[in-house]
Amino acid sequence: MTTTNPASGTAGTAQAPAVDPERLEQLLHHVVADVGAAMTVPLALLGDRLGLFDALARGGPMTARQLAEDTGLVERYVREWLLAMATTDYVTYDGSADGRTDNAHARYRMTPEQAEAFTNPDSPAYLAGAFQNLTAATRILDRLTEAFRTGEGVGWHEHHDDLFLGTERFFRPSYLANITSTWLPALPGMVDRLTAGARVADVGCGLGASTIIMADAYPNSTFVGIDYHAPSIVLAQHRAAEAGVADRITFRTAGAADLDGDYDLITFFDCLHDMPDPVGALRAARSALAEGGSVMLVEPMSWDSVEEALNPLGRLLAGASMFVCLPSGLSAEPAYGMGNQAGPSRTCELGREAGFTVAREAVATDFNRVYELKG
Structure with a gap:
């Protein structure tokens, strides 16, 4: 490659920067x-599907042979899986039953913390849903490759079924821990309205976890859950019946722009950033709000600057945005392409663009920012 010296106008050869061996080794x-x-x-998803984590948490310490017998699986596969999980500290190596140190005779167990994270679906620390969700998301890699060339999106409904199931499993523990204890109380006066009896719309409700949690906590209120993905709505109806709250929830297949009615509270749980027209969705919500009502917008943690996002959570969320959120946001007109890293300033600005006079961050947890929109 040749360059021109700006002072002399003469051409020269550019030298590539020297490779720092130490920095290269760090990168490797x-x-x-x-x-x-x-x-x-x-x-880890395989272990979740096959009940390996559950069996080990229930019966360990165990050898691969004992775990295979307990689960009805093939010992040789179980043995390799245990070693893989132990190398990443998802299960714990517990020595050997007879002094031999090879993997065939090794014993493994799960610590209380590992069991909590991988086998307790009601725990705020439950992470098994992430294995299902993120593995499903990467199935669109070939389409995503082409999308970089065409600019086309991939709709939420076009993903593997594991994404819908895994998303609920991933978010539900956080919703259980935060909706009624932290997020709704951050909206002044809202808990009193819900306790007395309010009308609530849950937009982008998916399999209904958020709607069901609210309906269970506030039996005097009535709820409408809407989502454009019809199979999710069918599952949501079944789950509401199982939870005993179907009498106060109506689930229907509809898009955010189809929202109508007169609601005291309209919620968007981890979904606005996936929508091709987030401003249109918020405008529809504003039109459907009752006097003095609020929109509660729950979004993944995000930051206003690149520097703030350079952290482990930022890495996870930016990756998820690439596989799920951004392609979904580009999948239909007007193809806004918000992604999950819009940041609080831009998110509040969207609320104002939609006509809300109040757009503020009400509260934040480790993994979410919660906004209130009014007026």
Whole structure:
């Protein structure tokens, strides 16, 4: 490659920057760790599907043979899976039953913390849904490759079924921990309205976890859950019946722009950033609000600057945005392409663009920002 010296106008040869061996080695170690972590996620999903985590938490310490007998699986596969999980600290190596140190005779167990994270679906620390959700998301890699060339999106409904199921499993523990204890109380006067009896619309309700949690907590209120994905609505109806709250929830297949009625509270749980027309969705919500009502917008943690986002959670969320949120936001007109990293300033600005006079961050938790829109 040749360049021109700006002072003399003469051409010269540009020298590539020298490679720093130490920094290169650090990068290689980083990549090895990342690739190992990436391989762990689908293997952990395998353990979740096959009941391996549950059986080990219930019966450990166990050898691979004992775990295989307990679960009805093939010992040789179970043995390799246990080693893979132990290398990433998802299960714990517990020595050997007879002094031999090879993997065939090794015993494994789960600590209380590992069991809590991988086997207790009601725990705020439950993470098994992430294995299902993120593994499903990567199935669109071929389409995403082409989307970089065409600019086309991939609709939420076009993903593998595991994405819908895994998303509910991933978000439900946080909703259980925060909706009634932290998020709704951050909206002044809202808990009193819900307790007395309010009308609530839950937009983008998916399989209904958020709607069901609210309906269970506020039996005097009535709820409408809407989502454009019809199979999710069918599952939501079944789950509401199982939870004993179907008498006060109506689920229907509809898009955010179809929202109508007169509601004291309209909620968007982790969905606005996926919508191709988030401003249109918020305008529809504003039109459907009762006097003095509020929109509660729950969004993934995001930041206003790149520097703030350079952290482990930022890495996870930006990756999820690439596979799910951004393609969904580009899948139909007007193809806003918000992504999950819009940041609080831009998110509040969207509320004002939609006509709300109040757009504020009401509260934040480790993984979410919660906004209130009024007026």
